[in-house]
Amino acid sequence: MDDPLLIAGESFNSRLIMGTGGMPSLDVLDRALVASGTELTTVAMRRLDPAAAGSVLDLLAARGIRALPNTAGCYTANEAVRVAKLAREALGTDWVKLEVIADERTLLPDPLELLTAAEQLVADGFVVLPYTNDDPVLARRLEQAGCSAVMPLGSPIGSGLGIRNTHNIELIVESAGVPVILDAGIGTASDAAIAMELGCAAVLLATSVTRARDPELMAEAMRLGVAGGRLAYHAGRITRRRYAQASSPPAS
Amino acid sequence: MIVGGGVIGLSIAWRAAQQGMRVVIADPAPGQGATHAAAGMLTPIAEAAYAEREIFALGQQSLLRYPAFAAELEQAAGLPTGFRQAGTLQVAYDSDDLAVLEELRALQDSFGAATCQLTARECREAEPMLDPSIRGGLLASDDGSLDPRLLATALLRAATTAGAWHVPQQVAEILTEPVTSAEVGASGPGAAGAGTNAAGADPGLGRASGVRFADGSELAAPAVVLAAGWESAGFAGLPAGCAPPVRPVKGQILRLRSTATMTAAGLPPGLLRRTVRGIVRGSSVYLVPRESGELVVGATQEELGADATVTAGGVWGLLRDARALVPGITELALAEVVAGLRPGTPDNAPLLGPAALPGLVLATGHFRAGVLLAPVTADTISRYLVTGQSDPLWAAFRPDRFPSAGARPRQRAATTQQAATQGAATQGAAR
Numbered sequence: 001m002d003d004p005l006l007i008a009g010e011s012f013n014s015r016l017i018m019g020t021g022g023m024p025s026l027d028v029l030d031r032a033l034v035a036s037g038t039e040l041t042t043v044a045m046r047r048l049d050p051a052a053a054g055s056v057l058d059l060l061a062a063r064g065i066r067a068l069p070n071t072a073g074c075y076t077a078n079e080a081v082r083v084a085k086l087a088r089e090a091l092g093t094d095w096v097k098l099e100v101i102a103d104e105r106t107l108l109p110d111p112l113e114l115l116t117a118a119e120q121l122v123a124d125g126f127v128v129l130p131y132t133n134d135d136p137v138l139a140r141r142l143e144q145a146g147c148s149a150v151m152p153l154g155s156p157i158g159s160g161l162g163i164r165n166t167h168n169i170e171l172i173v174e175s176a177g178v179p180v181i182l183d184a185g186i187g188t189a190s191d192a193a194i195a196m197e198l199g200c201a202a203v204l205l206a207t208s209v210t211r212a213r214d215p216e217l218m219a220e221a222m223r224l225g226v227a228g229g230r231l232a233y234h235a236g237r238i239t240r241r242r243y244a245q246a247s248s249p250p251a252s
Numbered sequence: 253m254i255v256g257g258g259v260i261g262l263s264i265a266w267r268a269a270q271q272g273m274r275v276v277i278a279d280p281a282p283g284q285g286a287t288h289a290a291a292g293m294l295t296p297i298a299e300a301a302y303a304e305r306e307i308f309a310l311g312q313q314s315l316l317r318y319p320a321f322a323a324e325l326e327q328a329a330g331l332p333t334g335f336r337q338a339g340t341l342q343v344a345y346d347s348d349d350l351a352v353l354e355e356l357r358a359l360q361d362s363f364g365a366a367t368c369q370l371t372a373r374e375c376r377e378a379e380p381m382l383d384p385s386i387r388g389g390l391l392a393s394d395d396g397s398l399d400p401r402l403l404a405t406a407l408l409r410a411a412t413t414a415g416a417w418h419v420p421q422q423v424a425e426i427l428t429e430p431v432t433s434a435e436v437g438a439s440g441p442g443a444a445g446a447g448t449n450a451a452g453a454d455p456g457l458g459r460a461s462g463v464r465f466a467d468g469s470e471l472a473a474p475a476v477v478l479a480a481g482w483e484s485a486g487f488a489g490l491p492a493g494c495a496p497p498v499r500p501v502k503g504q505i506l507r508l509r510s511t512a513t514m515t516a517a518g519l520p521p522g523l524l525r526r527t528v529r530g531i532v533r534g535s536s537v538y539l540v541p542r543e544s545g546e547l548v549v550g551a552t553q554e555e556l557g558a559d560a561t562v563t564a565g566g567v568w569g570l571l572r573d574a575r576a577l578v579p580g581i582t583e584l585a586l587a588e589v590v591a592g593l594r595p596g597t598p599d600n601a602p603l604l605g606p607a608a609l610p611g612l613v614l615a616t617g618h619f620r621a622g623v624l625l626a627p628v629t630a631d632t633i634s635r636y637l638v639t640g641q642s643d644p645l646w647a648a649f650r651p652d653r654f655p656s657a658g659a660r661p662r663q664r665a666a667t668t669q670q671a672a673t674q675g676a677a678t679q680g681a682a683r
Contacts, residue, residue, distance in 0.1 A: 024301050024302065024303065024304070024600070025304075025598065025599050025600040026596075026598045026599075027598040027599035027600075028303060028599075030598070049555070049556040049557035049559060054485075054497060054498075054499035054598075055499065055555055055557070056555065105533070158534065213302050214302070214303075
């Protein structure tokens with residue numbers, strides 16, 4: 001089925017966006033990225049030097065995977081805007097995954113700083129993909145501010161708790177005019193599948209792969225989970241019933 | 253000819269000179285690279301990671317050699333190394349960290365490594381300065397530590413005493429010479445044998461024949477050992493495909509010391525008896541005590557190229573986590589902050605043995621484990637230089653294990669198709 005993911009006019013065949021942080025080695029990262037089938041992968045601009053040889057960026061370039069700079073580790077709108085500008089300069093892309101976090105214990109997004117940074121970056125010509133709370137109102141405000149996607153969390157970054165408020169994710173999907181990308185909280189492949197069944201356009205994950213015993217195998221599981229969930233979303237789940245209904249009609 | 257005078261190059265120089273080889277070691281500032289920053293933990297168990305069983309096994313092998321290595325070295329050099337075998341205590345700070353530690357214990361078990369599980373109370377009996385909120389720990393009693401700066405000084409002394417010649421110069425270029433077809437595949441004992449040993453070498457590459465120094469002078473050598481850490485990749489003269497895939501991985505590290513007031517009050521030097529490694533709210537930190545009372549706190553791991561800047565964030569993160577584990581550190585003097593550049597490889601494992609270029613031997617890419625792996629690297633590389641015999645311990649660490657990115661063998665059939673389609677895009681990619 002031809003079903004590309006469209007973000008800001010760009011088309012991707014894979015609906016799995018990967019993060020690179022926490023991978024045990026470059027070699028394992030390379031194998032996991034290939035197994036995931038991803039075409040878009042985030043890199044933390046504060047944690048790498050774009051000019052350094054043999055880095056994650058070289059690896060992405062060698063695999064033909066588009067690098068999506070993020071503003072991980074920023075606590076204020078101002079910091080995030082600075083990092084985004086550095087990334088644009090260094091990587092020659094005006095795409096940015098915007099993260100403005102409130103505290104390091106929860107790593108939850110700071111909604112006020114996030115919206116402020118989003119407005120400034122959109123005004124400066126960036127394609128902004130904001131990591132946001134699973135708050136339908138904030139998601140709508142981000143979209144209205146001109147963001148090219150909204151990326152609500154399923155649960156806190158790295159927690160592996162899955163999607164804690166499926167109802168909110170449904171509400172966000174229902175009213176969004178831009179792609180909704182489930183970001184953060186994925187623990188295993190079924191979580192990714194559920195996100196897609198809820199109507200998310202894509203899933204972004206990192207820890208569930210990088211910290212798995214076998215990252216390459218988990219990356220493949222995530223690829224299949226996302227693909228399966230997407231197909232199920234299109235196919236349409238059956239209505240839940242209270243009692244059984246025989247799948248073949250009873251003989252009369 | 254050994255290029256690079258860190259703990260790896262110096263250990264090889266010492267062992268090779270001991271066996272009667274004529275050894276030259278080139279480094280304008282021996283022991284001032286990654287060695288200078290290193291904490292000197294000898295703890296293969298605590299460093300164990302999934303999919304890194306071979307690195308763990310090599311580390312164990314090296315740890316076993318350490319007591320004799322250090323004793324012999326201290327004797328030969330007449331200098332201390334700070335070697336001690338007091339063990340490593342790994343502790344978890346909160347319940348999430350305890351779950352991670354439990355996973356690590358299962359991994360260590362599967363590697364056949366013996367660690368002893370301790371309750372929080374037992375951890376604090378072993379190390380009374382630990383914070384009461386510690387949740388539990390693992391004790392590896394055979395682990396050791398030493399002072400890498402003392403080690404490097406002792407190694408240089410021992411190597412030169414054994415007859416090695418230290419040239420305090422930067423190597424600018426690896427020299428090569430053509431080989432005749434008759435020489436290809438010829439092999440014999442001694443350095444000349446090592447020089448022609450690489451199996452299936454492309455005769456078009458020629459052979460490593462010496463080095464050119466920064467001042468333009470040249471030195472011929474039948475075998476050239478690259479032990480220059482992360483800089484090993486950057487020498488002029490290395491034919492395409494022969495440069496080892498090493499990159500700098502920055503680590504910031506702190507040294508804390510007792511204050512004059514503490515000493516005057518007669519307090520015992522040092523807050524800890526043994527190395528303490530902690531997982532603190534998901535991040536890792538270690539504290540390595542020295543006999544002198546110095547406490548080494550490390551280390552960040554940053555992919556920032558050849559940048560060795562000490563940053564506020566790096567120091568803050570280390571102190572934050574170290575203080576969570578051992579609140580008493582705030583009273584110590586912050587004596588030093590340095591950043592070093594570890595030689596990282598794509599799979600975190602070292603590159604050991606003959607390179608594709610005949611006459612060139614690699615002993616680099618030791619990443620976080622250079623100090624730990626020095627004895628086993630020195631023993632096996634020096635034996636190769638003398639006899640031309642590759643060591644079975646190198647099986648997982650052959651320098652030629654990284655084909656070009658696209659041609660890398662796949663582990664699982666289910667993903668081969670993807671690798672094949674993506675491989676097309678990666679042909680010719682520099683690695």
